[in-house]
Amino acid sequence: MDLFQHALLQDPGYARAYAGIADVWCNLADDWVAPDEAYPMAKAAAQKALQRDPELAEAITSLGKVLCWHEWDFSGAERQLEHAVALESQLRRGTLCPGTALPLVGRLPDAIDELRKAIVLDPLSAEMSSWVARFLLYSKDYQGAITQGHKTLELDEQSIRSTLYIGSANLALGDAKTALEWYRRGQGMERAVRSYDAHIARALAALGERDEAEAILGRLDEESRQHYVRS
Amino acid sequence: MKNRGSIMSEAEVLAMGYAAVGDMDTAFAALERAYQARSAGLIYLHLDPAMNPCGRIRGMPSWCGGLGCGSLRLSNARSWRDQNAFQGDHVLSPLPDFENVLQQREQRRLSTCRDGASKLPLRLPIVSILVSPAA
Numbered sequence: 001m002d003l004f005q006h007a008l009l010q011d012p013g014y015a016r017a018y019a020g021i022a023d024v025w026c027n028l029a030d031d032w033v034a035p036d037e038a039y040p041m042a043k044a045a046a047q048k049a050l051q052r053d054p055e056l057a058e059a060i061t062s063l064g065k066v067l068c069w070h071e072w073d074f075s076g077a078e079r080q081l082e083h084a085v086a087l088e089s090q091l092r093r094g095t096l097c098p099g100t101a102l103p104l105v106g107r108l109p110d111a112i113d114e115l116r117k118a119i120v121l122d123p124l125s126a127e128m129s130s131w132v133a134r135f136l137l138y139s140k141d142y143q144g145a146i147t148q149g150h151k152t153l154e155l156d157e158q159s160i161r162s163t164l165y166i167g168s169a170n171l172a173l174g175d176a177k178t179a180l181e182w183y184r185r186g187q188g189m190e191r192a193v194r195s196y197d198a199h200i201a202r203a204l205a206a207l208g209e210r211d212e213a214e215a216i217l218g219r220l221d222e223e224s225r226q227h228y229v230r231s
Numbered sequence: 232m233k234n235r236g237s238i239m240s241e242a243e244v245l246a247m248g249y250a251a252v253g254d255m256d257t258a259f260a261a262l263e264r265a266y267q268a269r270s271a272g273l274i275y276l277h278l279d280p281a282m283n284p285c286g287r288i289r290g291m292p293s294w295c296g297g298l299g300c301g302s303l304r305l306s307n308a309r310s311w312r313d314q315n316a317f318q319g320d321h322v323l324s325p326l327p328d329f330e331n332v333l334q335q336r337e338q339r340r341l342s343t344c345r346d347g348a349s350k351l352p353l354r355l356p357i358v359s360i361l362v363s364p365a366a
Contacts, residue, residue: 030241030271039269069271104274138278172280195241198248202281205251217248221257 015056018049022062029069031193039070060084064101074104100131103138111135126156133165142169160186164196167203176206195220241265243272247281 004020011017022045029038043066049059064080067073078101099114112135118128133148149166152159163186171179180203187197197220201213242265249258265273276282 035269035271069274070269072269072274074274103278108278134275137280138275140280168279168281193241195244198244199281201248202251205248210252213248213252214254217245217252217254217257220245220248221261 013052015049015053016058018045018052019056019058019062022046022049022059026062026065026069035070039066042066043070055087057084057088060087068101068104074101077101078105099135103135108135108139112139124155126152126159126162129155130159130161130165133162137165137169137172140172142173145169158189158191160189160191160193160196162186163189164199167199171203171206176203179203180207194223241270241272242268243270243276247279250282 001021001024004017004024007014007017007020022042025033025038025042025045029035029042032038042062046059046062046066049056050063053059060080061084064077064084067080068077081101099111099118102108102111102114112132115128115132115135119125119132122128129148129152133145133152136142136148137145146166146169149162149169152162156162163182167179167182167186170176170182180200183196183199183203186192187200197216201216201220204210204213204216242261246258246261246265249255249261262273
């Protein structure tokens with residue numbers, strides 16, 4: 001964020017810097033900054049970028065993410081993300097993530113295909129790999145989700161979401177003990193997201209450790225009231 | 232426990248935990264907070280197996296989806312739950328014809344929603360909260 005803002009000090013009309021700021025806000029939202037704070041900032045920055053360059057794919061992508069993840073206009077998001085892809089070469093498809101909106105318009109298999117194409121084009125993208133693991137989990141391909149989760153961890157050993165998806169796949173397969181190990185592994189990482197402790201509670205509940213599960217949930221519930229909801 | 236980076240608590244994730252221990256009142260309250268905060272995690276809720284941890288009890292509250300129907304309506308979900316005494320320890324009780332009853336209710340609800348779709352402001356997929364006690 002600082003670097004993009006520094007770029008704007010040098011050139012206030014630099015559209016890509018605004019697009020970069022929009023992307024940063026999208027990445028901060030939900031896990032690190034409350035959505036009603038982060039997404040409007042992302043949208044404002046994306047719109048400033050598009051005022052200066054109406055066909056800047058990165059800004060259109062951020063706008064699509066805001067529509068998808070915050071405004072819940074899934075058809076609009078799909079249009080924006082596809083538009084961004086159309087503007088860019090196939091080589092940049094992997095960075096534009098149109099696949100993330102597709103499950104929301106009833107196209108989960110297409111989303112997985114789309115994201116797999118993105119991985120072919122950008123095989124080192126842990127983010128895309130993580131999305132594939134997530135959607136395989138959602139499609140009930142639990143072994144596939146576990147395999148993809150491991151691949152993601154090879155790309156980024158600090159991929160918390162991969163540990164989450166591997167854990168959830170194991171839990172869905174009835175192996176709560178393994179699930180608990182994966183959830184705890186993820187929550188031991190430096191970038192852990194506190195609310196994901198609730199998944200530890202899920203595994204504990206499945207193992208019959210209800211008191212410990214409820215203690216975790218009680219603590220999280222208190223934190224959630226203090227730090228999240230602003231409405 | 233060591234002090235970790237994020238202080239954010241995504242309420243829909245808490246709901247998954249509360250559903251797993253069978254505390255439905257708190258789970259719905261957490262979902263309501265997530266909805267009020269427009270938490271992005273809600274949009275994939277209908278796909279997440281965390282909302283169907285064991286697949287033994289399937290609740291289909293009256294959340295009416297955007298694919299022709301409209302908005303996420305947690306108040307309706309609560310109403311459905313209350314009407315069906317679907318709370319607290321009742322979750323743990325086996326209901327042999329539960330799925331048939333739910334399917335019939337869902338069909339009636341969907342036909343009602345179609346009539347009122349244009350009045351609803353938000354668009355979300357049909358969301359199914361699938362709740363189960365711990366295995």
